[in-house]
Every structure is written in C-alpha cells, then in structure tokens.
Amino acid sequence: MHPIQKFFVKNTVAFTLKMLAFVARRPKWRKLSDWLTTTLANSTIRSKRIRQATDLQQLGEQWQRGFPSKKQVPISHIDERTVYAEIHTPCPLRGTGDTHACYAMMRYDREIVKKAGGVFVVLQSQATPGQTFCKVAMRFQQADVSDLVSAHLQK
Template identity: 55%
Template sequence: MKIKNYLIKHSVKAVLATSAWMATKESLNPITSAFMSGIAKATIKSKGIREAKNLADLGRQWQRGFPSSKQVPIKEISADTVIAEIHTPCPLRATGDVNACYRMMQFDREVVKKAGGQFVVLSSQASPGNTFCTVAMRLRGADITDLIPAHEVKES
C-alpha cells in the first residue's frame, strides 16, 4: 500500500507540474486543453464516473476524480449549488496566473460535464494569499451567470 500511495502522490505531482508549465504558455493552449481533457477522459473511464442522480451526487462524482476526497472536500450543498474546495497544492499557487489555473481546470470541467453538471472556479490558489481553490458545481442547464469565475474577476 505504501508503494501505491507513493506512486499516486508523485504521479499527481508530476501531472500538476507538467500541466501548470504548459498552462502558463499561451502558445500551448490547444495542447494544454487536449492534455487536460485526455487525463479527464482516462480518469472518467478508470473511476467509472457517471451521470449524477442529483446535486449531492454531482459533488461525489467530481470527488471520485481525485486520489483522496479529503483533498477536495464538499463544503456546502444548497438548493442549486455544490461548493467545494481543492486543497491539493498547486504549482500555480501565489503566481497570480488565474488564466493558467482556468486552463488547468479543464480536467474538472470535463469530469463534472460527464457527471451532468457545470463547474466554475470561484477563487484560485493562483491568487496571492489563497492556499486552496473554491469551486462551484451546478447541474447541466442551471443558470450559472451569478457565479463569477476567478479568471474573470477584475483586480482592484
């Protein structure tokens, strides 16, 4: 079990480092998108991620895409929104590059899309002072115009 956990931890770290490097290079946007989508599709298949039965299940399906649900806790489920956090240390932490964060989160958007939902990053580890990301999920077709994506927030 120790070897398996070691391999998972270091594989995730390597994928995050590689995807963060690619995501910071605008010229690599198509490659970054394809890379993150490919990892998401492999994860969806290997973890058996399926269409969610309801809002709470949407959050659970998203969590299944990660090695540990402890790193991606669900914090709140309201009538229409799942709020969760991502505590996995990100190579973009405190860089201020929320656009690269958006590109990396293609993985999460693909997983949540497969589960029948929509995914928005509300606050990013890339923003200085943040040690985790806050994300929102809603079922497919729900209005998300009130959710302001972190990469669209205007710094003052």
C-alpha cells in the same frame, strides 16, 4: 493504501500538475494544454466510471471520484442548486497570479463534471496570491450560473 502506493500516487499527481502548469502558462501552447487535460479527464472518466448524477450530492461525489483522495477535495456545503467544494491539493500555480493558466488546468474538472451532468466554476484560485486552496462550485447543466464569477474573470 500502502505507504509505497501512497508515495507513488502523491508524486505522480505532483509531477502531472507541474507538467500541466508548465504547458498551461504558455498561451501559445493552449491547444496542447486543452488536449492534455481533456485526454486525462476522459481517461479518468473511463477508469473511475464517472456517471450522470441524479442529484446535487451525486454531482459532487462524481467530481470527487476524479481524484485520488476525497480528503483533498472536500465538499464544503450544498444548497438548493449548488455544490460548493474546495481543492486542497498543492498546485504549482499557487501564488503566481496566473488565474488564466488555472482556468486552462481546470478543464480536467470541467470535463469530469460535464460527464456527470453539471457545470464547474472556480470561484477562488490557489493561483491568486494569499489563497492556499481553491473554492469551486458545481450546478446542473440546465441551471443558470451567471451569478458564479469565475476566478480568471475577477478583477
């Protein structure tokens, strides 16, 4: 990627995340937040041609396609029913403790993974003080996810 293109992509992503965080942190604006993240996800699904996955590796890869760089969203490991990954993109919610706003922003990821046939759960959020990246899990839609506790529901 050309340095100017890289600069543009990086700053566009940062601006978009700041705007989404601003909206997501306001409970009265939740419908707007949901609309923005869903619209962005649907645009990405079309432009990146996100498709139904046939195995867990593909499920993780389809999710990764929703981002400018796979390096920012590495798959850490895959077991018999779950893809585990991380999100290293700096988030404006980092350290705020606002995991509910994080949940709202992650609608983008949930929509992408849903299109690929899966379910997306944030296990650890950058919004949690001291956490510098998100840990996430993905399973196919028919799989039980009751053992995966979402960060915004943790005490």
